[in-house]
Amino acid sequence: MTQTTLAYPRPITFTGGTIDRADHLRIDPERLAAAWADPRARIVLLDGLDPRPTADSLLATSPVPPEAALGDHALLGLRDDGTPVFVSLIVIKSDEPPVFPPKVWQVIPQLSLDEAALYGAARSLVDWHDRHQYCARCGGKSHPIRAGWVRQCEICSTEHFPRTDPVVIMLAEYEGKVLIGRNARFPPRRFSALAGFVEPGETIEEAVRREIMEEAGVRCGRVDYLFSQPWPFPSQLMIACVAQALDDRIVLDENELAEAVWVSKDDVRAALAEDENALFLPPSPVAVAHHMLRWWLGD
Amino acid sequence: MTQTTLAYPRPITFTGGTIDRADHLRIDPERLAAAWADPRARIVLLDGLDPRPTADSLLATSPVPPEAALGDHALLGLRDDGTPVFVSLIVIKSDEPPVFPPKVWQVIPQLSLDEAALYGAARSLVDWHDRHQYCARCGGKSHPIRAGWVRQCEICSTEHFPRTDPVVIMLAEYEGKVLIGRNARFPPRRFSALAGFVEPGETIEEAVRREIMEEAGVRCGRVDYLFSQPWPFPSQLMIACVAQALDDRIVLDENELAEAVWVSKDDVRAALAEDENALFLPPSPVAVAHHMLRWWLGD
Numbered sequence: 088m089t090q091t092t093l094a095y096p097r098p099i100t101f102t103g104g105t106i107d108r109a110d111h112l113r114i115d116p117e118r119l120a121a122a123w124a125d126p127r128a129r130i131v132l133l134d135g136l137d138p139r140p141t142a143d144s145l146l147a148t149s150p151v152p153p154e155a156a157l158g159d160h161a162l163l164g165l166r167d168d169g170t171p172v173f174v175s176l177i178v179i180k181s182d183e184p185p186v187f188p189p190k191v192w193q194v195i196p197q198l199s200l201d202e203a204a205l206y207g208a209a210r211s212l213v214d215w216h217d218r219h220q221y222c223a224r225c226g227g228k229s230h231p232i233r234a235g236w237v238r239q240c241e242i243c244s245t246e247h248f249p250r251t252d253p254v255v256i257m258l259a260e261y262e263g264k265v266l267i268g269r270n271a272r273f274p275p276r277r278f279s280a281l282a283g284f285v286e287p288g289e290t291i292e293e294a295v296r297r298e299i300m301e302e303a304g305v306r307c308g309r310v311d312y313l314f315s316q317p318w319p320f321p322s323q324l325m326i327a328c329v330a331q332a333l334d335d336r337i338v339l340d341e342n343e344l345a346e347a348v349w350v351s352k353d354d355v356r357a358a359l360a361e362d363e364n365a366l367f368l369p370p371s372p373v374a375v376a377h378h379m380l381r382w383w384l385g386d
Numbered sequence: 387m388t389q390t391t392l393a394y395p396r397p398i399t400f401t402g403g404t405i406d407r408a409d410h411l412r413i414d415p416e417r418l419a420a421a422w423a424d425p426r427a428r429i430v431l432l433d434g435l436d437p438r439p440t441a442d443s444l445l446a447t448s449p450v451p452p453e454a455a456l457g458d459h460a461l462l463g464l465r466d467d468g469t470p471v472f473v474s475l476i477v478i479k480s481d482e483p484p485v486f487p488p489k490v491w492q493v494i495p496q497l498s499l500d501e502a503a504l505y506g507a508a509r510s511l512v513d514w515h516d517r518h519q520y521c522a523r524c525g526g527k528s529h530p531i532r533a534g535w536v537r538q539c540e541i542c543s544t545e546h547f548p549r550t551d552p553v554v555i556m557l558a559e560y561e562g563k564v565l566i567g568r569n570a571r572f573p574p575r576r577f578s579a580l581a582g583f584v585e586p587g588e589t590i591e592e593a594v595r596r597e598i599m600e601e602a603g604v605r606c607g608r609v610d611y612l613f614s615q616p617w618p619f620p621s622q623l624m625i626a627c628v629a630q631a632l633d634d635r636i637v638l639d640e641n642e643l644a645e646a647v648w649v650s651k652d653d654v655r656a657a658l659a660e661d662e663n664a665l666f667l668p669p670s671p672v673a674v675a676h677h678m679l680r681w682w683l684g685d
Binding site: 101102104108110111114204205207208209211212215218219220221222223224225226227228236247248249250251252253284285286287288289290291292293297301312314315316317319322324326340342 | 400401403407409410413503504506507508510511514517518519520521522523524525526527535546547548549550551552583584585586587588589590591592596600611613614615616618621623625639641
């Protein structure tokens with residue numbers, strides 16, 4: 088199976104997972120209980136929402152502890168050999184004070200493509216349960232059902248599904264240059280592609296044009312889809328696009344961006360090569376924006 | 387501005403809205419209050435979640451009533467001439483018993499492209515507020531803030547954003563035929579494209595391949611994006627794709643589909659022409675699946 092589109096053959100972090108999500112088990116209590124009782128079954132170990140590396144593995148798993156309850160776990164799927172993989176929906180936070188940047192950013196680049204994809208799905212799902220313990224319709228307590236892929240309200244029985252928020256992330260292109268921006272929260276010189284949430288009532292293409300107009304005041308016409316990436320902080324679907332700008336005059340929205348600049352292929356090449364004279368620092372290779380710049384160079 | 391992609395120039399219902407969402411007003415209480423007080427300001431009239439047609443208009447609007455409160459309304463945006471357009475977040479349900487099919491299906495095909503897009507955004511937003519009156523984190527009551535584009539919990543202050551659920555909808559292609567399916571809830575002979583929600587931790591392309599495999603047992607390789615459509619029942623982003631199947635053997639998941647068949651261009655042409663001898667009844671022109679079949683014919 089191709090991991091991304093043919094237009095960009097490099098692997099992108101959090102894509103390319105090989106686990107079979109086995110959704111037929113989610114709705115079949117007997118087969119789900121059999122998977123849970125399978126002596127090969129494993130549980131992905133998390134520390135809060137982060138991986139809990141062991142001496143043997145960066146994304147460690149354990150057998151199912153005898154005291155563990157199926158109802159507190161989500162089925163992530165079946166490995167190629169049929170091994171069921173679960174994750175606990177009870178978030179166990181470490182006593183250590185949080186450090187910045189979080190440890191997770193040191194671990195993720197060292198995971199295999201498949202491990203990162205499994206971790207991304209697990210993190211998004213566990214975090215969603217942790218932040219959605221109550222029914223948004225009536226305020227009642229809810230609990231996980233269907234192998235952790237649904238929550239149901241204990242008062243009004245409404246079913247709630249994990250959120251995945253579509254986000255457009257895009258390069259506007261004009262006369263051999265692309266538009267990149269620096270969020271005010273980023274360190275100096277760190278630039279990325281512009282991005283924003285798709286709102287109810289708009290297409291991907293309309294969201295791309297709206298966000299570029301809002302953030303940089305640049306009007307765009309044609310929009311082309313490039314590739315996508317699930318982003319587990321907390322649960323976005325990053326939809327990467329390229330838009331054709333109709334002019335290059337920038338009117339910055341300072342609530343959104345500290346800077347926005349048009350950069351050439353030479354500028355991008357120097358940044359990705361981490362040349363000390365580069366105009367800007369590129370986005371992390373973990374981020375889809377990094378791959379959008381590589382795609383634009385024709386790498 | 388192009389309404390859809392260049393690959394498919396026909397208009398698709400709920401796309402092509404021209405209203406300026408004016409997100410800068412959402413975070414600026416003074417300018418928002420000025421828009422609300424603008425004597426030109428209009429409120430889209432709904433009956434429950436459906437349009438409330440008048441003798442003059444299928445998607446009628448009224449001036450702001452003197453007793454109305456800004457905090458109970460969402461700003462949909464500004465028209466080209468600067469007219470602010472709002473919608474009430476208080477759902478007023480009609481006393482009439484619901485009929486099937488709902489009246490909304492009679493009105494939508496008669497709306498202009500721009501009216502349908504405005505209605506779609508309004509319906510999704512109003513419905514989201516109606517179904518999310520409580521905080522999913524703590525169970526407290528929440529209320530709309532930022533011109534109706536956020537809700538905030540009155541207990542724990544958590545902010546909640548409107549949901550938009552990405553859904554992949556796709557044609558699998560094999561040797562000059564495409565795969566279509568009949569949901570068990572559909573009437574006899576009514577077929578559409580296969581579809582399913584994108585889950586946390588997967589790309590658009592991975593979701594397309596997973597759904598076709600789950601529902602019809604067909605393995606696919608390359609996936610190409612076609613176009614997208616916001617679908618306000620309640621708030622999906624329909625992401626239309628075409629996938630290249632690796633073989634044509636179907637293993638039906640009867641929990642998902644009643645039937646799945648491979649159809650030729652002649653079969654699709656007869657169905658779209660509503661030929662009485664056609665193999666199947668096509669999806670409604672309001673649905674993106676209708677346009678996917680037209681795109682496949684090269685119309």
